[in-house]
Structures are given as structure tokens and as C-alpha cells.
Amino acid sequence: MHLYDVVLFLHIATLLAAIGLGTTLHHAEWSTRTATTVGELRAVTRVYRRGNLFPIAILLLFGEGAWLVHLSKKHGETFRFGDAWIWTAxxxxxxxxxxxxxxxxxxxxxxxxxxxATPDGPIPPEVRAATFKSLTWATSHMNTFLAIAVVFNMVIKPAGAASAILVLVIGIVIGVLIGLAGARSRSVATT
Incomplete structure (x- = not known):
């Protein structure tokens, strides 16, 4: 076993932790549909505050990725920051x-x-609107599918910048469309 293998494992473990966190947040987001009271919304969305862990994961992914690029020369591979799949990541x-x-x-x-600030009871219209804000839903899903696109590029390692960028754009578009569809339906359960 080489140091490269250990760092690659850490990189993948960090990615899996970030995916798990994102999945948890999306589950909460989509679970708001079954809430019938403000109290239920509070319980379902309490996990949103865990989103503050993402900057740590992003910094770890960058640091571990940079370390892998550095170690790749010793491991028999030659990755460079100029490689399309690396700089697009x-x-x-x-x-x-x-x-x-x-x-x-x-x-x-x-x-x-x-x-x-909202009293317990039925979900008022302003809370319903805030629950299904298009910008929030589109951005959260865009980020998830952008991350999936990066993983695709890391596996495929496209040589050209156009291919690597296209994969990211496709991920962004898919994520935005899914997020907007979720926000548009605005189907919080009623009592």
C-alpha cells in the first residue's frame, strides 16, 4: 500500500460523506410535502443546519485532490492541474x-x-412560499448534480476541456430542472 492509495481512500470517503449529507438534506427537502403543521416543518427541516458541514467537505476534497495530483508522479501516473477533468473539478x-x-x-x-417566528399550527402561505422557493430548490439540486458530474469526469478523465465542461453543464441543467420541478409543485399536505 502506498500513500497515494491512502489519500485516494480519504478522498473517496470525504466524497461519500458529502453525498450522504446531501442525500439527507434532499430527503428533508422533499419530506416537507408531507408536513401539515409548522411544528412538523420544523422537525423535518431541522437537519438543514447540517449544511454548514459542506465547506469543510469541499476544502477536504480540494486538499486531498491536490495531494493526489502531487503524489501521482510517484505512483506512476502523471496528473496535472491543467488536465481538463482536474481544473473543471x-x-x-x-x-x-x-x-x-x-x-x-x-x-x-x-x-x-x-x-x-411562526406559531405552531397550520402552515401559513408565507411559510409555504418560503418552503418551495425556486432559487433554493434549483441551487440545492444543481449543486448535487454538479458534484455527480465531477465524479463522472474523474472516472472517465476526458482529455478535452469541451467534454469536461459539457459534462458539468449537463449536470447543472439536470439539477436545476429537477429542483424547479420540485419547487413548482408546492404540494405541502393540508390538514
Whole structure:
């Protein structure tokens, strides 16, 4: 076993942890449909605050990835930051960090404050609207499918920038469309 193998394992373990966190958050997001009261929404969405772990995962993924590029020369591979599948992954990590903080983190904080200020009982229209904000749903799903696109590029390792970018764009579009579809339906259960 080489150091490269250990770092690759850590990189994959970090990715799996981030995917698990994202899956948990999406489950909560889609579970809001069955909530009939503000109290139920609070219980279902309490996990949103765990989104603050994503910046740590992103920094770990970048650090471990950079370390793998460095170690690749000793491991018999020659990966470079100029490889399309590597620099597009870095761009994707920057997008994830920015949209996670500027949009998702801000919206989750605002939503938590709204729920805390809303009395228990039936879900009022303003809370229903905040639960199904198109920007939030589109961004959260975009981020997930962008991350999946990065994993696809890492497995395939496309040589050309156009192919690597196209994969990311396809992931973004799929994620946005799924998120918008989820937000549009606005089907919180009624009592």
C-alpha cells in the first residue's frame, strides 16, 4: 500500500460523506410535502443546519485532490492541474462553495428564523412560499448534480476541456430542472 492509495481512500470517503449529507438534506427537502403543521416543518427541516458541514467537505476534497495530483508522479501516473477533468473539478468546487454560502446557507438561516417566528399550527402561505422557493430548490439540486458530474469526469478523465465542461453543464441543467420541478409543485399536505 502506498500513500497515494491512502489519500485516494480519504478522498473517496470525504466524497461519500458529502453525498450522504446531501442525500439527507434532499430527503428533508422533499419530506416537507408531507408536513401539515409548522411544528412538523420544523422537525423535518431541522437537519438543514447540517449544511454548514459542506465547506469543510469541499476544502477536504480540494486538499486531498491536490495531494493526489502531487503524489501521482510517484505512483506512476502523471496528473496535472491543467488536465481538463482536474481544473473543471476545481471550478466546480468553487461554484459549490459560493452557491452553498451565498444562496443555500443564507436561505437556510432565513427559513429557520421564519419557522422559529411562526406559531405552531397550520402552515401559513408565507411559510409555504418560503418552503418551495425556486432559487433554493434549483441551487440545492444543481449543486448535487454538479458534484455527480465531477465524479463522472474523474472516472472517465476526458482529455478535452469541451467534454469536461459539457459534462458539468449537463449536470447543472439536470439539477436545476429537477429542483424547479420540485419547487413548482408546492404540494405541502393540508390538514
Amino acid at each position: 476545481i471550478v466546480a468546487l468553487v461554484i459549490l462553495m459560493v452557491t452553498g454560502g451565498a444562496i443555500l446557507g443564507r436561505e437556510a438561516s432565513s427559513y429557520a428564523k421564519l419557522l422559529a
